Amino acid sequence: MNQWNNFSKGFFKENAVFTLLLGMCPTLGVTSSAFDGLGMGLATTFVLVMANLVIAIIKNLIPDKVRIPAFIVVIATFVTIVEMTMQAYLPDLFESLGLFIPLIVVNCLVLGRAEAFASKNNIGSSIIDGLGMGLGFAMALTILGAIREILGSGKIFGTVVFPEDYGMLVFVLAPGAFIALGYLIAFINQVKKEA
Amino acid sequence: MAKTESTLKNMVLTLLVITGVAGTSLGFMFELTKGPIEAAKKAKQEAAIKMVMPEFDSLEKDTTIANTNFFRASSNGELVGIAIEAVSPKGFSGNIKIMVGFKPDGTIINYQVLEHKETPGLGTKMADWFKTDKGKQSILGKHPETNKLTVSKDGGEVDAITAATISSRAFLDAVRIAYETYNDNKSNEPVAANTSAEEGGTE
16 A cells, blocks of 8 residues: 555656646646657656666665765666667657757656655665656646647647647647646646645 | 765765766667667658659669768659758758759659757648648749749748748748759769750650
8 A cells, every 4th residue: 555655646646747846847848749748758757767776776885975976877877778769769759859858867856756765765665656756747748738739739649639720829839838737737736625 | 785985985986886887888778779770760761752752763872962962763764853951050940951852854843851940830830831732832843943932921932831931931941952952963963964865865
């Protein structure tokens, strides 16, 4: 039960985007479509799980005063692995996510979990924490991407719902990301209050 | 296991080991993905060539022209089209790289956008906009000599993408660059020159 809580907290109670407000740069930058949001979320999940795993293993070997640079090197290594793998096998997704893939390194969510969780807990819990947090992040990005895609260009996961000419362009652009995210957070806070 | 103390020796050693391991594994990963990345890029380029060229059975890259990719496609030994890669730096955010296919006489057959960083939902429409036969949008079948291929705002005959005039201008600029490359190099290849001369003789 404890591990289940550890896993599920990432989806709602401590969701990275809706509650902790971490990792806002990719959240606002790549969510112009649901598919891009999902791809970004899954790439981040992989980095989170692997970084949490490695850091949980080596946490006792790292002297306290150099732990942050050590964590960043571990995270950057996995991000580069994701970048090269995606470029090789998913070139289209790589192209639409572009610069945001290398920027996973500076996503506060990844370093935040390494510092706050993986460096204090055992290997098993750290993997589950990374998985829960990462999938919660992916879920948030997909929801935001879907809302922006359907309002902005009348599509959902690339399937046409209504003609693009009737879409509200602002939702495709950056301001639309702020507007949609603001309403989503308000909605989730309201649900939390009632619960 | 006790926590390692923060002495200078320990800190230097730990960071050295971590960066060493990270570097080695990345080098290994790079070797592993180098092939597939090259293959993916090549497949994309080939798909773009197929898209902008009529049916062909042999394709030859002209390596004598610096800084650009220039392909001659021929069918049964006869030149049927030329595919040229062109980059315009005038995009709304960064370079726009396209591949344009020309008939041997310079008429535009088709184009394909290869790389760009334009705004999603606005400038990105150029992938289809200039192919759509609606109003004065399409540039297919036009000849850059006889048709003025600039946006109507600048006195040309092409309708710009709604709300993305800068992207449209940059796209047409890339088309112009491609045409200039075509014009400068269409006849400097002996094989191609001979083919057209023979054609002229038999007619």
